[in-house]
Amino acid sequence: MGKTGIFYASKGGVTETFAKQLAEHLGADLHNMKDTNVDAIAGYDNVILMASSYFFGALMEDWGSKVKLLHTVDFNGKNVAIVGVGNQERHPDSFCSGAADFYDKLRFSGARFVGDVCACGYTFTFSRMQRGGRMLGLCLDKADPKVQEKIDEWLKVVKPLFTK
Numbered sequence: 001m002g003k004t005g006i007f008y009a010s011k012g013g014v015t016e017t018f019a020k021q022l023a024e025h026l027g028a029d030l031h032n033m034k035d036t037n038v039d040a041i042a043g044y045d046n047v048i049l050m051a052s053s054y055f056f057g058a059l060m061e062d063w064g065s066k067v068k069l070l071h072t073v074d075f076n077g078k079n080v081a082i083v084g085v086g087n088q089e090r091h092p093d094s095f096c097s098g099a100a101d102f103y104d105k106l107r108f109s110g111a112r113f114v115g116d117v118c119a120c121g122y123t124f125t126f127s128r129m130q131r132g133g134r135m136l137g138l139c140l141d142k143a144d145p146k147v148q149e150k151i152d153e154w155l156k157v158v159k160p161l162f163t164k
């Protein structure tokens with residue numbers, strides 16, 4: 001199993017709580033983007049990019065100011081998983097949309113994206129994370145009664161892919 005790092009941004013602690021749970025299961029290091037530079041990503045084979053969305057689908061600001069620097073990191077050969085956090089009942093037209101910035105920035109970077117999920121089982125009307133029947137990564141809503149199930153299923157898929 002290669003080295004795994006979770007790079008997250010969280011305003012009210014919801015994303016942080018999910019990030020801690022993923023870290024525990026994956027044996028991953030946790031990095032809060034509030035006090036981390038993107039350079040730290042270079043030291044990992046497996047990278048989880050994680051953030052909540054605010055203001056019509058913008059990345060939480062601690063990541064929002066740094067996402068533009070992702071091109072300075074060499075992603076060739078790295079596994080990258082995206083995790084968005086949002087609220088589909090209150091923000092159904094921009095659910096987890098900010099996390100799609102990670103994909104937009106890295107789609108031609110040489111990164112191997114893992115951990116896309118079925119768009120079924122969600123109730124939003126629009127998300128920039130959606131591509132046809134799939135979501136670009138795991139989308140979490142703490143009010144979703146199936147949130148734990150979604151995390152468990154995702155971990156089952158992603159954990160074996162984080163091997164090198």
Ligand SMILES: Cc1cc2nc3c(=O)[nH]c(=O)nc-3n(C[C@H](O)[C@H](O)[C@H](O)COP(=O)(O)O)c2cc1C
Pocket residue numbers: 009010011012013014015016052053054055056057058060085086087088091094095096097142
């Ligand atoms: C002002 C405001 C705007 C929000 N905008 C969105 C949004 O556009 N899309 C979304 O999915 N969630 C949105 N949310 C919900 C948060 O992303 C959600 O509460 C999340 O759990 C917060 O995680 P955090 O505590 O890690 O920052 C918004 C919340 C607030 C307070």
